Amino acid sequence: MDFRHSDRALEWQDRLRRFMDERVLPRSAEYWAQVREDHTRQPPVMEEMKGEARAAGLWNMFLPGEHGAGLTNLEYAPLAEIMGRALWSAEVFNCNAPDTGNMEVLHLYGDELQKRRWLEPLMAGEIRSAFLMTEPEVASSDATNIRTRIERDGDHYVVNGRKWWSTNMGHPNVAVSIVMGKTDPDASVHTQQSMIVVPVDTPGFRVERMLSVFGYDERPVGHAEVVLENVRVPAENLIAGEGRGFEIAQGRLGPGRIHHCMRTIGAAERALELMVERLLSRTAFRKTIAEHSVWEQRVGEARTNIEMCRLLVLKAAWMMDEVGAKNAKSEIAQIKVAAPRMALQVIDDAIQAFGGAGVSADTPLAEMYAMVRTLRIADGPDEVHNRTIARLEYAKQGGRR
Structure with a gap:
């Protein structure tokens, strides 16, 4: 096993470390002051830093190929550590969860229409997204317990369920979610589930409440309990086909x-x-x-x-x-x-x-x-x-x- 960093990896680390030291960490107080002033809006300093990071080429570093920096997991790992010095800073580089995971899903499993509609604006940092998997009424450590239903109705799927710890739902730029639920409860245990893209402004999609973590509301990101009540989305929003959740x-x-x-x-x-x-x-x-x-x-x-x-x-x-x-x-x-x-x-x-x-x-x-x-x-x-x-x-x- 060889963990030595390549010259390319060391160059990326140096660039990111300098940007963090010069452009991010010194603005931490300004960032938090703007969050506390109005946590329902995107802090203006965050948008400023995002623009600077993108101009510096420090953007979408987690994605492989032409969509990102083309780094391996081993090359990206130290960059994640550098960003971890300020846990809120990953958004500066469009490398924040759960957007990273959602972008990876759309990159690996999405069709061309899904990529154009949602992956491209996510990669551009224009919108943010949520991932709805955990549920309050079941032990979600066993995902086979999930009760949310995704049922086919003609050219649409109808989604009904309750989710929580839906990170990003407090963010003013959140536009879309990926929801995991059951399309076929009678299928084998690991093929009952599917994933579907649900825009957060779809009728029937509502935030029931925001959740705190040890008293912190973690805005402007936030975690929410979300109710999906007869939420109708086009069948083309299903990712990769039924049973692949x-x-x-x-x-x-x-x-x-x-x-x-x-x-x-x-x-x-x-x-x-x-x-x-x-x-x-x-x-x-x-x-x-x-x-x-x-x-x-x-x-x-x-x-x-x-x-x-x-x-x-x-x-x-x-x-x-x-x-x-x-x-x-x-x-x-x-x-x-x-x-x-x-x-x-x-x-x-x-x-x-x-x-x-x-x-x-x-x-x-x-x-x-x-x-x-x-x-x-x-x-x-x-x-x-x-x-x-x-x-x-x-x-x-x-x-x-």
Whole structure:
């Protein structure tokens, strides 16, 4: 296995790092001030930064081929880490979830009409999108439980159901959603589901309420509970045909987990940086806090654990490039468990180093903790990923997967 960065990858990292340091991180205070002033609108500074990033060629970096930067998973992973230093910054480069996953779905599975209608404006950063999969009335860690119905009616499909944790539904630019539901409840368990594109202004599509995360409303992005009541959309909006929902979901989630985990490592790096600055700048009991042995242990463990997680994610990215997501199933599951757990510990230690300031809005740590904590649930909870890992281990010894 060779994780050395190519010259091309190093060039991309240098360009992105300089842009983050010069054009994004210094405007963080301005961004949050505009969000707090009116979180129902797109912060003007975000649109300014998006224009600058696109002009700099730092745009759609996650997509392969002519539609994006043409980077491999291994080449893109460090870029996601750099963006993770400010978890809100991925939108600056049009590399934000769930738009990235939705663009990948339309790129891989959409027909030409779907690409023209929705992929192109998403790639241009003109609109944002939502992904509606999780439901409040069932254990959505098992997606076969999904109850939302997608029923054929002539030249249309009619969608009925209730979804929640629909990220982006609070964004003023959200225009379209991809909905997962059952087209044939009597089919085999993994061919009952399909995915369909539903514009959010379709009659019967309504936001029931916005949801908070540890009290944060996470605007202007936001997460919503959405009701779909007799929502009629043209049959041509169905993606790739009936019964392919699970197949599409797996194609969508593999790269997305690499992105999430590397952004999470970027957040851990930022938390460690803030923690060390704080420890070196404060004195308690006649010496700097950094000189107290307990903090030496915490900083040492943080660095070690960040490095271990980064190598594991790079291995998973390399395997996806070399042998495909199916053959990297265990590694992808491992990083999804390991990275958020590691980052939460580092962030928690950083909060402790800051004392009362750490749980306030004076630092990014409290909201960073809230955002990263959701990743132990989003895209499959830890328990599901550990189940996958364990069954693959059983199979090595002749057990049933």
